[in-house]
Every structure is written in structure tokens, then in C-alpha cells.
Amino acid sequence: MMRDHRVRILSNAPETLTYWRLRVRLSETIAIRPGQFVMARTREQWEPIWRRALVIYRAEEHAEGMDLEFLYKVLGRGTALLSRQRPGDELEMLGPLGNGFPHDADPDAEALLISGGIGLPALYLLAEALARDGRAVRLFHGEPTVEPERPLPFLDDFARVLEPEAITLATEDGSRGFPGLVTEAVEAYLERTRPGRAVLYACGPTPMLRRVAEIAAQRRLPAYVSLEARMACGFGVCLGCAVKTQFASEHMPHYRRVCAEGPIFRAEEVIWDEL
């Protein structure tokens, strides 16, 4: 159940030039679906006024409760403030929120996980759940560029639950892995292997998600995308995060809330021109 959890920071440090890893301890265990998020703020925070949405990257139960991990990029005032919090400091985390990925969409299909940039953390728990079910899982992750020789620790996390050869890194400048957009890497894979059944799960920038939706439509594959939107509350009341979708409900034929009905939507439901 959704609650405002007071959590203690175990560690909070930069992992690469752009990604920070935050690890916190809850004094209880909570049920989390892959792709769900929390709304986080520091204690007694007045500025910035909104909490920040953080997708739950990893979760680990233990005798004292549960540790949660988050990956984030320092992009603005909220994440800058978060990056200044030290081990021992407390955070307030409202959650878990949102619908989460359906990981039993098609049990016999290959699962293709597709992420761009900071979309990656939304996919770890899904990869773990699918692998636990014995499903065929591949991860395609795209970055604009990756420093040569620098480790990418978060891809090592995925390598512990997926076969190393099931992970494809794509860089737009060709500095490492597949040279080009991550969606081009996915297309090349689909072209090469022509899997009869596959389900696409994606999180990343909107142009990437839109391309994933097109690829899925062309090849008649189901696809689930995790959308992002500005959120004041994260639990369904501010209506700030509404996105236009195909038929939503009798009262509200179009708009759905990313925080409540989402953040995961079927790709064909999203009206991409109106995002």
C-alpha cells in the first residue's frame, strides 16, 4: 500500500560521469511491481516545492526490512539537492506508485527491453522478474556517448541477471558497442533473428519511445512504454501529468494520468503527436 516512507540513506554517490546511485533502507518490506516509482524529497524540504519521481531500480529484502536502489542524473534543482544528501540522512518517499510493467504479457515470447539514457533503471526489476520466470530476455541500452575504457557498473547489474551476450550497448557516436541509435540496434536484431513472438518494453526519451511504437506496429509486436511527465503529486490528484491516449474512460475519453493509469502504457494507446 502507498505510504510516505521515511527512509535512511545507506549510500549516495556518482557511479559514472552522469549517473548517481542512491541506496536507502526501509524499515519494512513493500510489494513492488517492476517499473513503479516513488516521489522523494529530503526532510523539511521547501525548495524545490515538488518531490521528485524516482523509478525503483533494484530492491532487496533482508532481516531489517528492505533496501531500495535508484539511479538518477543530476539535471536540476531537485536532483542536485538529492545528490548533496549523505549516508545517514533521511528522505521521505511516497510509494510505490504507478501501474508497473505487465511481465506476463506473453509468456512464450522473447522479451526485448529497450532503454535510452536514464530510462534504464525502469527496466532492472523487469529483467530480474522475467529471468526468474525463465524467459528469454535481451536488453538494448542506448547512450549518446560512453567514455572509452570507463566501466558501466549499471550494465554489470544487468549482466548478473541476463546472459552477457543478451546485452547490447548502442552509442550514437559509436564510441562503444553498436554505432547508432538504440532503436536501430533493435531493428537490426529483429531483422536478423525475425522472432515469431516478442514483447517490447521501453523506457527513455520520447523520440525513442515513439520509434519503438512504430517498430512494434510495423512488426505487429506488443509494446509497453514507460512515459515521463511533470508531476506535482504523483498519486493522481494534480492532473498535471495527463497525456493524450486512445479511449480512456467514459468520463475522460482521452487524458490519462502518467502517475496513476501509467507510467506504463501500451504503445499503440499513446497519441504521440500530442505528447
Next chain:
Amino acid sequence: MSCDLSVEIAGLRFKNPILTASGTFGYGLEFASWFDLGRLGGICTKGLSLEPLEGNPPPRIVETHGGMLNSIGLQNIGVRAFVAEKLPQLRQFQTHIIANVFGSCFEEYLEVIRILNDAEGISAYELNISCPNVKAGGMEFGNDPDEAARLTEACKRIARRPIIVKLSPNAGDIVRVARAVEEAGADALSAINTILGLSVDIYTRRPRLATGMGGLSGPAIKPIALRMVYQITHAVRIPVIGIGGIATVEDALEFLIAGATAVQIGTANYYDPLASIKIIEGLKRFCEQHGITTIRSLIGSLQMNERLA
């Protein structure tokens, strides 16, 4: 010694002066998993229109220093769905349900009120004549004292419950509008709605909201709201419910001292769903610590420097 937190507005007794503001509290039920809604003085519902409204295209909100701009566009399920699907559950809670009402024209306000008149479990109507984000939000009524008075009078004539008129800070002279609607029969006033604002993306050189401008809320607007509530309470005899950037018990106390009979908590509900409950608890503590036996003794107790008043 426990403090009496109750206040009276338009013949209604509120167990405490803390209400939640329209548009920030959904239809109330969204918060029922957080706390017993019966602990609140009252709940102002999301603005209700005759037909469902889809609202404005995104992006609809943007964070600013000490606040936020919104241009939701009065998205709501419509008055009939509210009565059929939300009210039966909502009225189970021991608190006042205040239905926030708006229309795109005179007749629509009246029709919404007629439908609500037949529903059980509503204590009062709050007329939204002040949404800055949609034409249908009644802004043309809110800006013009004569129009505001005409609407108030017409609503008052058919309403079976007290009418609270929610005033806009974007009116040329909010005090004139306040006086006009009081004269027209309003039972109480609430002030202020959001302040029209703008935020610009310097890279695209476009507004950060799809509709261009939006309503500013949050702690940033509190001093303006407080000043307006002070001015209004000195110009009218009917009670005024203070709204505008209230985030702490100290904020709520400032409004009461400045003259508000009660307050509404708005934007704070977003980042802390328990904000209103924390403020109620804070009021009790403050009264106990300062030997205040009734919260009513604070209302309008501001000692303004006379030369500056």
C-alpha cells in the same frame, strides 16, 4: 485544557478551520487511504461543470521558485458523475462537503446547482468565478463586480445551500468584487484563487505551459493572499476563507489573525498528502501552548499599525 477549534461560516459549524482547496484534493476519496477525512473541517471538491471536461493539453504544470504554475483546464467528470459515483462514499465522512461549481455561462452555473440541490450530503456551494485557465472558468464573472454580483444573485435565488464565492486576485480590484457579491447575497467568500503567471523556456523561447499562461500557487503567493484577505475582511461583514500558499500551521495562523474565519490548504497537498492533518494537529498544539481556549479569539486579531493601515 483542550482548545475549541470550531468556527462558524454561513450557519455551518466546522469542527476546525482547516479545509482543503478545490482542485488540489481530487474528489476527496483519493485521500481516504491517507487519513480519516472526517478529521478535516471541510473538503472543497474539484470544480464541477454540467458536462465532463477533458482539460487542457500538456504540459499543464511547471515548477517555479516557491510554487508552481498550472493550467489543468478544469478537467472533471461532470456534476452528474460526481453525484452518482463520488458523493455516496464521500458523504459517509463526518466533514462538510463543499461542491465547487463553475460554468461557461450563467445558465450552466444554475443547472449545476439545480442538480446538486437534489443530492444529499453537500453542505455548501463554492462558486468558482476565478479560474484563469479556461474561458469557461468564469473569469469574465470574476473580473467584473457587476457580473459577479449578477451571477451570485441568480445562484443564490435557486441554491438550497449557502453560497461561497471564490474570488480572483486577477480582478482589477478584488475588494470591489468582494463588496459586490456580498451585496448580492453571498453567504461567505473564499480568497484567493491562483495568480496569473508565465514561465518561459529560454532555449525554445516558448512558454513552459501548452496554454501559455497559468495560475501561480504555493508559498510564493502567500503574502499577496494574506494582504488581500486582510483587505477583504475589512470591507465586508460576511466570513472570508483564506487561501494562498498555506503550507504550515504558522501560515494558517497568519491568515486567521489577518481576519480569515477558516483556511483552505491547496498546493501543499501535492507534496505532502498529510499536510492538512499536520496543520490541524499544529493548531491544537499552538493553542495549548499559548493558553488559547477558542480559535475564534484569534480571528481578525491583527494589530495593524494605525498610521499604515
